[in-house]
Amino acid sequence: MYFMCQQEGSSFKIKPQGLSIVWGNDKRYWNIPESGPAVLIKVCWLEVTAKIPLSKLEPGIKYKVSFDVNLQPDAFGWNEIPIHIMAKIGKKGKYKWKRHVLGVPTNPPSKISISLDEPLQVTPAETNSGDILYFGLYEVWRKRWKGGLLIQEARVEPAST
Known part of the structure; x- marks a missing residue:
């Protein structure tokens, strides 16, 4: 849900309230307050996604995609x-x-920043295509219960060269 992102220059920050969180509306699995981190109570399927229209990104710039999280004690x-x-x-x-x-x-809890090793580069043709940058955080393969994850924010920002 990209309408909840904050743009600062060429960088974007998406707070938990702007992320699409599978089972996020079910209080048995998640606590997502109006401000602050999203708190995972328990799930066996973690899928947290976001998207940004390519028209909002600058062509030719390499972008780093990351999530800031913590684990509760x-x-x-x-x-x-x-x-x-x-x-x-x-x-x-x-x-x-x-x-x-x-x-x-x-x-x-200490901050954990999870990011791609390789940044994504948007071409001029892509910025005018009406297309979207899709990204997310997933653990959907093990089907084991997990909890205590705090999601602080997702970020899309220019990669340092």
Whole structure:
């Protein structure tokens, strides 16, 4: 849901309230307050997605896609389960992805930034195509219960060269 993103120059920040979170409206699985992080209570299928129209991105710039998360001290199910960040340009684009193991929770929770290794570059033709940058955070393969994840924000920003 890209209408909830904050644009600062060439950078975009999407707070949890602007993300599409599978089962996000079900209080048994998620707590998504009007401000602050989204709190995962428990799910066996994690799918958190966002999108930005390519017309809002500058052609020729390489963009880094990332999510900032934390694990609550009582988080469970993350120790050996990889979480994936994925992004693609357009519906027919090929996903770029990266696997990340969150590990064990710390007290107090420390920020974990999950990003793609390789930035995405938008061409001038793509910015005028009416197409969209799709990206998300996923753990849908293991089907094990997990909880205690805090989602702070998603970001799309120019990659440093």
